[in-house]
């Protein structure tokens with residue numbers, strides 16, 4: 001299944017590249033800032049066709065509308081183009097994200113980013129980034145840590161996220177914002193950022209990155225918030241408790 005996910009992620013990354021060269025149509029989803037392109041849809045079609053050709057009995061959930069039940073214990077959770085707002089502007093913050101759950105647990109993840117860098121992980125078998133072993137940060141101090149995070153499509157959500165960031169920022173070294181949760185998660189899995197947190201991402205933004213962070217030896221926590229969204233935290237073990245404590249001080253529910 002990992003090898004199939006790798007082939008399909010590389011195929012989707014080709015579709016991204018061709019779209020950037022040829023141009024593409026763009027339309028709005030939940031808001032004027034929540035966009036979808038014909039490239040998102042073409043990439044999802046290619047991934048779904050590839051899965052059905054080899055594993056027709058698996059379930060599939062995709063951001064652009066695919067929601068197929070299956071008869072096996074396997075579910076594919078795919079974001080064909082994570083970071084669409086970056087893609088439409090030519091900003092590099094986008095990637096394809098293919099996650100595989102077995103019995104509801106994320107166990108395999110493959111992410112290919114706009115540079116063609118592939119990160120993959122299989123539970124219990126480690127993670128690779130660009131073909132080299134991926135390991136989370138060994139930093140022990142939040143005050144010198146760089147965190148990745150993101151902001152939602154709804155202004156009300158961003159208002160809340162801005163309050164959290166205003167409390168977090170003076171207590172850490174800096175923030176990185178690429179516009180793609182999958183990119184942020186694999187950056188956390190490989191120590192390119194020291195940790196990641198975000199409220200309100202979707203299952204397809206999270207699945208592959210979660211499997212990769214955990215395969216690399218990091219931890220992922222999801223905590224339901226009173227407003228109904230989930231806080232997602234991806235971190236090396238040694239930073240998890242101090243990061244959760246800081247997010248708690250910033251007003252988020254952490255248990």
Ligand code: LIP
Nearest residue numbers: 082083084150151152179180181
């Ligand atoms: C994006 C996420 C990102 C989040 C954006 C958006 P999309 O997903 O990956 O972390 O901050 O608001 O949800 O819509 O580009 O697939």
